[in-house]
Amino acid sequence: MINRRKVRETVLQALYAHQLGEYTPSQVVDTIIKKEDFSKEKELRRFAERLFFRTLEHEEELDEITSKHIRNWDIQRLALIDRLVLRIAICELLYFEEIPTKVSINEAIEIAKRYSTAKSGRFINGILDAALTDLDEQGRINKKGRGLIQKTLGN
Known part of the structure; x- marks a missing residue:
């Protein structure tokens, strides 16, 4: 069963391949995202593609937001996986109204623990x-539908 965590991990792999390889975004989608067996879950494949393309589209803005919060450190010196995980999560915070902010943050933390360093x-x-x-x-931060869950839980 494929879930959104697996989708986010696939998007991380796709962004990593795009960053390090000389592939067009479409080639990356064809070889990494479409390779995953989303056949029974068209909504998940659409989510993966939207997250991948939107993260790429707003890469500069997402890095600026990250840079603002890393003190005395250049964003280019961050581990690439950490930088990509941050891009994905901030993209979700800004551009995926239906995803609660706590979900985006928790998913990013878990993925970073799995794919990056201990810290x-x-x-x-x-x-x-x-x-x-x-x-x-x-x-x-503009959340609608399920994305509002955080606001109603007292945050």
């Missing part, structure tokens, strides 16, 4: 908490 989970959590607070204060 990555705490690092990702700190950056995303600071980014969420900042984006929320700027009025840039």
